[in-house]
Amino acid sequence: MKKSTRFFSLLTITFTGLLLAGCQNKSTTKTATTRTLTDSMQHKVKVPTHPKRVIGSYLEDYLVSLDIQPVRQWSVKNGTSRQDYLAKYLKDVPLINYDLPYESIAKAKPDLVLVGTSSTVQGGKYAQYNKLAPTYVVKNGDTVSWRTQLMDVAKAVNKTAKAKQVLKKYDQQRAKARKTVQQKAPNQSAAVLWVTNNSAFIVNDHAASGALLYQELGLKEPALVQSISKKATADWSPISLEKLTELDADYIFLVNSDKSAAMFNEPIWQNLKAVKNQKLFSYGPKTSWMYKGPIAYTEMTKSVLKDIQ
Template sequence: MLKKSKFVKVLAYLTLLLAVFLTACGNSSKENSTRTLTDSMDHKVSVPTHPKRVVGSYLEDYLVAVGVKPAVQWSVKNGSGTQEYLKKDLKKVPLIDYSLPYESVTKAKPDLILMGTDSAVANGKYNQYKKIAPTYVVKNGNNVSWRAQFLDVAKVVNKTDKAKKVLKKYDKKVKSARSELEESAPNKSVAVLWVTNNSAFIVSDKSASGSLLYGDLRLKEPDLVKQVSKKATADWSAVSLEKLAKLDADYIFLVNSDKGASMFKDPIWQNISAVKNDNLFQYGDDSSWQYKGPIAYTEMIDNVLKDITH
């Protein structure tokens, strides 16, 4: 009887060891599994099913929105320029220069690299990056909406279901905000300006905050914005003071990166309709107004409602 009891114990122990071993193998297999996806430039990319260290410069809003903390975060001017509105979510995440030097990317030890534009991997750069880690170029270009780009990023990091929930919540907020604006500020026009180095830029109607204001919130677009947007080749287009004098916006949202700019003292600036009527709302570089994504746009909606309806 004693021998039998001992045998049973040994058998139970071996069974337990086997179960632990199989579980470990299963988890290892799960962690090391990959999926083959085709990116915007038709590269066939074998990406980790569950990426752990993602480099996605200027795509941080999308990543954070689906619960992925990137390995590094975008910055300019030796770290002096970062996406401050994501500061809480990106706490302790190391900075990387926006140009993504190969050495810095290698040091980040990524298991997945996401690129936001085709130009970022031009001139042989793609082959350099893919030596470091699987490199996927997300949907981009003038005809690609932020939603399409967001869903593409989510697909690569295996978070599509989460992204759909984020968009559903965002759309609900947009619908509510649109209703409030229609009631409190019917048929009112808005424009977004950015002043830096004593120069003014105006946002395109289909890019960044322009997409939010004129697309999602359906606020009225001034004639000057329409004119500039037709020729726009980037999110922001330079515009002269003389042209701004004709800006027929009821409200102006200003991203002010040059508070001491002499142009603010110019009579032309001071006579712009919205400026003269005290309907100029200023935000700094630490705000979300220069960025895009569900987190940035949610913050902007709150800004718009605070400034226009209250």
């Protein structure tokens, strides 16, 4: 065999070998079944690259917005309370109690469990959950925004690009809504109340619908809301009927879980500024006013735009 022929034969073999090796490397990358991530509690978690059976109790708004249907949905007392505003997305999805019983998780056979609060996995619970399925604790706490949570959930389920699209669309809609609100209700104040069992609660300014009104849409925050929010230890703080006399809000958005509440007949209630001016707007407990996330905030924004004239 001539030297030139041998040279080209060897070159061909070498090139073919490199090509095959490259294909194998690409194939290995494409078919990787797990990724190792560090969650908010510094756990090293080996999560599925493309999870198919996800439990994300109280994180369903994020999951649905990322086109993932969880295999269980958050509830309290066997469904007495659930995120009804997500019903059309979670049709036929079984319930799981908010405290995430081990046996309920085992029965669901998830390939990934997302936990929304660090307290849920305290006392050795994390190790127990992690035995059932890879368990990832999402960023949480009073200083963590819903946007941050969405992106962290997206990282865990390998949907970061989709999450960025969701946020871009939401922020475009929010900017338009904020402009409309400022035009229709300049320098107007608002508050969100929840009435249940003839007791009133007021949302703090950095949680749920409070964050939406003041931070997202730019409505003015009443002094009473500011005062209560500074001391708030939960999203909703109890407020007495007498204390409500200090609520000088132009608009009140009411989450009404007790339509026959005696307090509605009290002179104090009837003399509230928003009530007297017919700027009290009532919503049932099955709406999104108690929650947060891109879907909840989009629905609430539409309600605000409809109510504010």
